[in-house]
Amino acid sequence: MNESRLFVGNLSYQTMENDLQEYFSQAGVVTSVNLMLDKFTGKSRGFAFVEYATAAEAQNAVELLHTKEFQGRSLTVNIARPKEERPARSGGYRGERSERHDHR
Template structure:
């Protein structure tokens, strides 16, 4: 059973290959992805790593959480499932409906 990890506080210069290489020290990495901004293509400073087992994921947490990586202390923990955001299909409000109440 695979285990997905959240990796936060990444240096903005970190790429997918860097993340894969780092976490390979803890076991078999199934996938590694640095999350990027859609508009600019720049790193958002966090990513996800999928390890091949829960034991390897726990080893990675123990090895890397709080440890320095290129000058930044990493945050590493089990990834939580993405939560559905309420009102996900709302249109942006232009504020044209507002009335002055005085």
């Protein structure tokens, strides 16, 4: 698990990556910001991942910024959990063929 990567939620839909870079820099050296966008509309999904140079800086950011107001919203800031493996979804028909549809 990457202890230096944060999940940041409850973001304003107008928040940009550079806004987060600047704001989160008060807790330490930010190495990357990944604002999650809707793949169809290109608009913010209201959350992001912020990565710090060290786990200590990330923990400092959680303590300093969790529940703080940023651009009119109360932030959720936590150490990011690894993405859970989800079972593959398969589409298609799985039922047995009923006798009603048998053409004789």
